[in-house]
Amino acid sequence: MRNVPRTVRMRLTLLYGALFTASGVALLAITFLLVRRNAVFKVLVPCFGIKAEDCSYYQGPRVDPDMADPKRALARQQDALLHGFLVQSGIALAIMLGVSLLLGWFVAGRVLRPLRTMTTTVQHISARNVHERLAFAGPRDELKDLADTVDGLLGRLETALDAQKRFVANAAHELRTPLTLERALLEETLTDRRATIEAFRTTFERVVTISDQQGRLLESLLTLATSERGLESRVPVDLAALTERVLAARPEPAAGDPRLYPRIEPAATAGDPALVERLVANLVDNAVRYNVPGGSVDVVTGTRDGQAVVSVSNTGPVVPPEQVARLLEPFQRLDRTARGDGHHGLGLSIAHAIALAHGGTLSALPRQDGGLVVQAAFPAELGLGEADRSVRLERGTAA
Template structure:
C-alpha cells in the first residue's frame, strides 16, 4: 500500500516540492530547446588553414582536414557542451528541490498555525467552559471564517446547554413537589391514631389527583421532547379542520346560544382554509395548547378569538384572548418550559409547558410562533407554517 502522510503540513510540503520539481523540469526543458535552436553554444574550431581569417585558435602539427571532418568535430563539441549544461542544470534543480521542501515545510507551518491554535482551544472546551471562544484575529480569510463559524456553534451550544440545565432543574422541581406532597399525605394518614374510612378516601382521592397531574406533566415533557427532536415524516394538514375539532371538544364553546356556559370566556372562531404539511397529531396539540391557555388565563366574561387562514404564503392559526396584563419583557420568557406569568401559582395542575410545547412544535415544522401582549390585557399568539403546495 502506498504510504500517505498523515499530517496536512507534510502533504502540503510534498505538494509544494512536487509543483516546484515539475515546473523546474519544464523550465529546464524549454531553456534547453531554446538554447539548441538559437545555437547559443559556441564551439572554437581549430584552424587547419593558415589563410583562414575566422580561425579561433591553431593546433600546431595538425594536418589539414576536409570541411566534413571539421563539421563533425564541431557537432561533437556542441553535444558535449549540451550534456554538461544538462548535468549542471540537474544539480541546480536538485539543490533547489531541497531548498523548496524546507521552505514549503516552513510556509505550511505558518499557514497552519492558526488551525493548530483552534484545534488546541477546541480540545480544551467542555461543558464547564463552553463560554470560551476562539476569537481568532487577523484578516478576513478562510481560517477567520472557520473560526467565526466555530464560535457561532459554541454560542449555540452554550445556549442549548443552559436551556437544558434550566429544563432539568425545573422538571426536577416540578416532579419533586407532588412526590413530597404524596409522602406528606400518606404520613399524615398513617400517624393518625384512629384513621377513618373517610380520611383514607380523602387522602387517596388527593393522591389520585396528584398522580393525574404527574401523568399530564410526563406526557407534556414527552411531547416537548418529540417536538424538539424533529419530524419523522410529513402528511397533509388542514389547520381549519383541526381547529374546528379542538373547539368542538371545549365545554366553553357556545352550543346554540350567545352566552358561554358557566360564565366562561366566549369563543369567536373565524375559520378559513389553511393547508400545510407536517404531523397532524402535533399540530392538533399546538392548537389545543393555544386554545387551552387562552381559556385558562382569562378573566370572567372574557373572550377568545380563534382564526385560521393563509397569509403571505403561510398557513396561520391565531389565538387572541382577554386576560391579565402581560409586560412586554415577560413575553419571551413565557415561551420557555415551566415559565408562567404568576410564578407563585402552584398546585393547579398546570406546569407552564403549554406555550413552550407549541413553540417547539412550530419550530419542528419549519414555522414560527410569536406572542404579542394586548394593551388591555391578554396575548395574541400566532403560529405560522409553510403553506402546502397547490
C-alpha cells in the same frame, strides 16, 4: 510509511515541493527545447587543402584538422553540451527542491500556527468553561472567519447548555413537588390510627389526581423533547381542518366560561399532523385557561405573506411586555402561586418548540386591554385544495 503522521503541515510541504518540481521540470524542458533549436556554436576551423578563395570561418565546434567529417564532430560536441546542460540543470533542480521543501515546511508552519492555537484552546473548553472564546485577533481572512464561526458556535452551545440546566432543574422541581405531596398524604393517613375507610378513600382519590397530573407532565415533557429533536418526515397538513377538529373536541362552555369565536380559512403546510394539532390545542387551552370570566377567544386560520397561520387571541389579565418572551420558556407562568391547578407552564413552550421544528415561528404580543395574541406561522404548501384536504389530513394522521 504507515507510521508517518499525515499532518496538514506535511501535506502542504509535499504540495509545495510537488508544485515546485513540476514547474521546474516544465521550465527545464522548455529551456532545453529552445537551446537545442536555436543554439549555434561558432568556432574557427583552419583551412587545410582548401583554396584560398574558398577558405572562410566555419560555424561549428573546434575539431581536429585530421578529422575526416567535421559535421559529425559538430553534432557530437553539441550533444555533449546539451547533456552537460541537462545534468547541471538536474543537479540545480534537486538542490532547489530541497530548499523549497524546507521553505515550504517553514511557511506551512507559519500559516497553520493560528489553527494550532485555536485547536489547543478548543480542546481545553468543556462544560465548565464553555464561556471562554477564541477571540482571534488578526486580519479579516479565512482564519478570522473560522475563529468567529467557532466563537458563535460556542455562544450558541453555552446558551443551549444554560437552557438545558434550567429545564432539568425546573423539571426536577415540578416532579419532586407532587411526589412530596403524595408521600405526605400517605404518611398522614397511615399514621392516623383513627383514620376511617372514607379518609383512606379521600386520600387515594387525591393521590390518583396527583398521579394524573404527573402523567400529563411527563407526556408534555416527552412532546417537548420530541418536537425539539426535529421532524423525521413531513406530510401535507391543513391548519384549518386541524383547528376545526380541536375546537369540535372541546366541551361545551359553562356559564361564565370564555366563548370561542373561530374564523377558519384554508391554510396548507407540511409537517407532523399530531404535533401541529397539539400546538393548536395548547394555544386554545392556554387562551381559555388564562382568561377572565365571560371573556372571549378568537381563533383564526389563513394564509398570509406565503405562510400558513393560526392565530389565537384572548381577553385576560394584562401581560407586561417584558414578560412575554419568558412565557415561551418551559415552566414559566405569570402566576406562580397557582401550583395546584395541574398545569406546569409548558403549553406555550411546547407550541414554540413545535413551530421551530416545522421551520416556522411562534410570536406572542400583549393586548392593551389584557390578554395575548399568539400566532404560529408555518411555510405554506401550495396545491392543498378544499376538496382533498380532509383526505390528505387523514393520511398524515395515519402516518
